[in-house]
Amino acid sequence: MTDAKEHLDKIMQELRRGTITIGALSQLSEPQYGYSLVTMLSDKGIHVEPGTLYPLLRRLEKQGLLESKWDTNESRPRKYYLLSKTGKEVFDLLVTEWKSIAASLDQIIENKRGDENGDD
Amino acid sequence: MEMINRYIYAVTQKLPQSQREDIAIELRGLIEDMLEERAGQGNGKENDVEEVLLELGSPRSLADKYRGKKKYIIGPELFDTYILVVKIVLIVMSSLIGIGFIIQTILEPMSILDHFIDMIVSAVTELPQAFGWATFWFAIGELYGGTKQKDLIGKEWKPADLSPIPDEKRQIKRSESIVGIIFYTIIIVFLAFSNEYFGIWVFQDEFNGVVPFLNEQTYGSYLLFIFLIFGAGIIKECLKLVAGKWTYRLAAYTTIVNVISMAAILFMISGPDFWNPEFMNQLVEAGVVTAGSEAFDTITTIWNQSTFWILILFIVGLVWDPVDGFIKSRKK
Numbered sequence: 001m002t003d004a005k006e007h008l009d010k011i012m013q014e015l016r017r018g019t020i021t022i023g024a025l026s027q028l029s030e031p032q033y034g035y036s037l038v039t040m041l042s043d044k045g046i047h048v049e050p051g052t053l054y055p056l057l058r059r060l061e062k063q064g065l066l067e068s069k070w071d072t073n074e075s076r077p078r079k080y081y082l083l084s085k086t087g088k089e090v091f092d093l094l095v096t097e098w099k100s101i102a103a104s105l106d107q108i109i110e111n112k113r114g115d116e117n118g119d120d
Numbered sequence: 121m122e123m124i125n126r127y128i129y130a131v132t133q134k135l136p137q138s139q140r141e142d143i144a145i146e147l148r149g150l151i152e153d154m155l156e157e158r159a160g161q162g163n164g165k166e167n168d169v170e171e172v173l174l175e176l177g178s179p180r181s182l183a184d185k186y187r188g189k190k191k192y193i194i195g196p197e198l199f200d201t202y203i204l205v206v207k208i209v210l211i212v213m214s215s216l217i218g219i220g221f222i223i224q225t226i227l228e229p230m231s232i233l234d235h236f237i238d239m240i241v242s243a244v245t246e247l248p249q250a251f252g253w254a255t256f257w258f259a260i261g262e263l264y265g266g267t268k269q270k271d272l273i274g275k276e277w278k279p280a281d282l283s284p285i286p287d288e289k290r291q292i293k294r295s296e297s298i299v300g301i302i303f304y305t306i307i308i309v310f311l312a313f314s315n316e317y318f319g320i321w322v323f324q325d326e327f328n329g330v331v332p333f334l335n336e337q338t339y340g341s342y343l344l345f346i347f348l349i350f351g352a353g354i355i356k357e358c359l360k361l362v363a364g365k366w367t368y369r370l371a372a373y374t375t376i377v378n379v380i381s382m383a384a385i386l387f388m389i390s391g392p393d394f395w396n397p398e399f400m401n402q403l404v405e406a407g408v409v410t411a412g413s414e415a416f417d418t419i420t421t422i423w424n425q426s427t428f429w430i431l432i433l434f435i436v437g438l439v440w441d442p443v444d445g446f447i448k449s450r451k452k
Contacts, residue, residue: 054186055185
């Protein structure tokens, strides 16, 4: 059982890597700073470690999908991230891709269940 | 607070200078946000800091995530060959140092302690040097190989680009290169550190010393060339080991390396001070031959012509190597 758990952890890690990008992009039509994004995603059921999200935001900014601005008016300086024009386009495309993947996988999984039930 | 500072320092220390300040401010903000949230839930303060830092993970792994890609001096592609070469060089050198100690002790058993100290000193100074040089050249190779890979990604790959499986004659046997590296290492160590034993060994009842082939006064200045010639040989064998088969490019590299070796040899061997100028006299003094005898004349002739023949031998070897490479590269 612990063996299965280990495998699951590894595969889930790989699986999450991509979905976190979609999750982060989805919330950034309004400017957000890193930790507010962590909380927002967490409230919506997507758990992401700050240690993963912060570097990811930087990478997306470097790739040009996000724009950033420092806000120094608050009690502590915060870096706000916002979707760029390219980022918006990419996000829309990603959503389409994701839906098609999810649909296909759903179908495959459901079919399999159906087969198994039929055998019983 | 001190622990937070330490954490941020540990992370940013592992990042490029240009990003350090920005990430440090962001990271501090994050940690404070996380602490604030926890404080809302009402916990002891010192404990909170530890929990937050644990959640962020070790500074090393966080820095890795920020960097995105790992950096290597010697990457995974070259690593196996690198380890192989380092092993060969270190094993050969340590055995030579050991053998040197044994021979010296047999020849002069009285000063065994001196020989032992010599051995330790050699091991401590020469082994790290060899390790360092091997690492240095592989790091250069990695730098060069890295850019080459970047160029390749730019081009669109087609199945037609697949190179045919090399003909057996075109393949370079690993064992061949390994023997080569062992051979060059032995020569370097021998010539560089025990050149006084490179000569005619005189035994009369017991060991009476060596009549050296080389001129001991000028030898030190030639040492650089020795390293250049045989070091180039080791580099050449490493290139072969990495390539695994003969290609025009490899043959071209071999040519370049051998031309450099050849120039060094020509320069060194043709200089008047390279060989021991007193060789014949010392032979007579040591009682190996008597002046004026037939044997004396024969040895004098051989001695005087040896430069020429050694040169021919080297040139044949150094020319044959790349020629052979080009011929084998042509085979498809």
